[in-house]
Amino acid sequence: MTNNRYAFGFVIAFFVSAVSNADSDAEEARTQENRAKAMNLLVIQTDEHNFRTLGCYRETLTPDQARIWGPEAIVETPAIDSLAHRGAICTSFYATSPVCTPSRAAFFSGRYPHNTGAPQNDLPLDSDVVTFAEVLQRVGYATGYAGKWHLDGPGKPQWEPSRHFGFKDNRYLFNRGHWKKFELTASGPRVAAVGRNGQPSYALDDADETTFSTDWLADRAMDFIREHAEEPFCYHLSLPDPHGPNTVRPPYDTMYQNLPIRPPLTFSMSKQNPAWAGPESKNASLKFNASQMALYFGMVKCIDDNVAQILATLNELDLTDRTIIVFTSDHGDLCYEHGRLNKGNPYEGSAKIPMIICAPGIIQPGTRIDQALGTVDFAPTILSLMNQSAPSQTEGRDASVLFAQVQPDSVSRPRPWNDIAFLRASQSKPTWVAAVTDRFKLVVAANEEPYLFDLESDPDELGNQIQRTEHATIVRTLANQLLHYGETTGDPQLQKGVLKDQLTKLAN
Template structure:
């Protein structure tokens, strides 16, 4: 047979079968980015804290890499997501807090991957206004979303889906994976609402976890003497600031009986709203478990000291919080099983992370926002068999700022010059040890819920310098090697004068590098006041 005729026939046969597209994309990995909301690294068992078990998430560390010092640039839900998408700090992408509008018209990495030939999808929580851009398919929760029988906005159309939000999010993600265009590489952002406040687990998990007891952190009764005003005035103490109804699941009528009237109107309103979303069967199952907890609390409360209440509320918090994480871990397992069963494991990058860290009783706190370790650091585990060796451990200072350029690097797409993050592809593959020696952090949302004062700062491998400002002007410096729990600022210690001076120089250099300044904060304040006044109207 003539060689030209043979090659023509072969190419025609391949085109009919659809194989050329598959071959063309063979070297380009699929990407599944899994992000939960408020999942502290202490509650991923691969990190070794012993609070709970997350066997499916742990698979990513065992079969890939675990990052020990992954940090965020702004420890707040929506700003963190904006940084992840854009590869730019909050003061550059415009989403500095949970109030400001996010401009979806700006570039994000899914848009750029889509232009490069990827099929893209976002499923679950994004917590930013506007229809997500850069996705062939989106099924997202409006605002914070609900745990039971939630609404989803699917490609712009709102609908209610019966069930628990964690399982629904996983089902929607798997449904999209099964129906995707298999001739293209894919990028799926699979975002869970859990374990965001007010923690409402799946039935089988609250039945299990309400019977568990958890070890208290050594700093549960912290008196904040070694730090400045910000730590002393924050409103996120488990004993004093946690809500009785929404958080502890104490019924409003029980609170009335015990004269524990909530000072926050939205506490009982939010609790009642969540209960009303349940159907009769869901509510009956819930009451069968939580009513006895209420009855037991009614008997015990009159004789409980402040310390007793702190112990009790800590256990109530951890039971529900960790119960919601059990569902998240199951979802990760379902996705990993799907990849295994469909021959996709080898060529798929799977990332597990959270939008920031979270306090689980450390310093007596819940929530996040601070630049202190439990809030600044976030879990990060990545598996990619083609490049990442099983059991890899990465101690480098990576940030959520680095996700966008890293995914573009893996996808063979051009990384825009204005992205401020850096691809850590070669770092996690063990091809380089060269990396940044300090990270930059900002937090703006004050005065607001939890009353964590505005601050910015830097962290190196050993030291951390923080500037609290706006209505105060205070600096804190921590030696993380000698004081890993950040109990005593050494900013005014003469022995640390040279360290302090060097950290100030590093801070100014990073502010200049990332184009931050006091003017950025003034611009934010004008925008914040305008946005909050519109909300009130």
């Protein structure tokens, strides 16, 4: 009897073990199947990039808006354009705060800048922030980052910060700077140009196709892609160009020097700028420099050529249909519009940025998104497109409903969407806030009367239409939504004081 009980127990144990192993094998098979189906994510982010330098954006504009530096003063960008043609282009995508650190903070976190710990340049991102990369890493993605970060405080260049924020391989991540030449050494990457004081320099220093910043960083991205081609990956390539200094390696340094480049129509109108747009002292006597614009064009062309190499690598590895590719920037550059350079204000050239998402099988080729979105909306949107949930502290909107491909057997109906994005100055004290739709932009500032721009009738943003009776309803609507934004996100600029007072007046 004892032997029979032992034999029966052995059979039961064997059966349970076999079932358990079978379940384990099935679970492993399901895991492998899910990994095989998972889409890779490659984000290519430039710095201080004027959207009009991209052919796909010029296609969305009238000729005079597409070629503001002259009829022949354009850069051909076929590689980046191909992403827009195979996916979606966002025509009203804005830096939530048009300065490096706060815009990037919103982009990676899905939180408004004032809730990230990094509402101004050189402030560190709060350690509790969960980025889209960390979400993907937790579900098995190989993750990495190369290029400028600008979210770990004042360190410069500060390679490989100790806080990864989900980007496990951050060997080629540097915190700050717009270096032009890099190299690999036995002790790791370093800036290859050195100044007289022995410190890293922004000098070009004869950089070539293997050491110039754009090329060198793109090579690191392609190395990562090859290394992780057999598993789902998320890689972020953050290029420090076309941010100044406007220098680029041959042949791009002379490629556009003979173009007839002229000042934008608004260049000589800086005296008409609202107080929130300067001119700052450094721009007070700004002179137009066609050579500097030619070099800016050269940096953009170098970027596009490297994007072409990355696309070729994905194709070579049979990853094209399994990889979501995002092309974007952290903020714009006015490039002499309104007599200004750089960024930091809500003018289109400063705040509007490229956002292209190519997602085979998810986003229909040729999709155009005109609704206003901001960098704060990126993380929840890309995670939703990848069937992942955004962190609970996310404040941005999931805009995947605007991107997702309509199935052939479904009925296409307009989907409700609040066409608005909120912008803010990179300050805690009341400075300026803005609400933007595809057509209108309301700017309320501490040192200026409220401004309303009608981007349809006045794309150059020359006239304040706040007093026009036909726009009274949109002014009230935008003012009320800005007040609601201030209340729900706790924006310190709108808790009390002049901005809240102005908006309260406009909202009634």
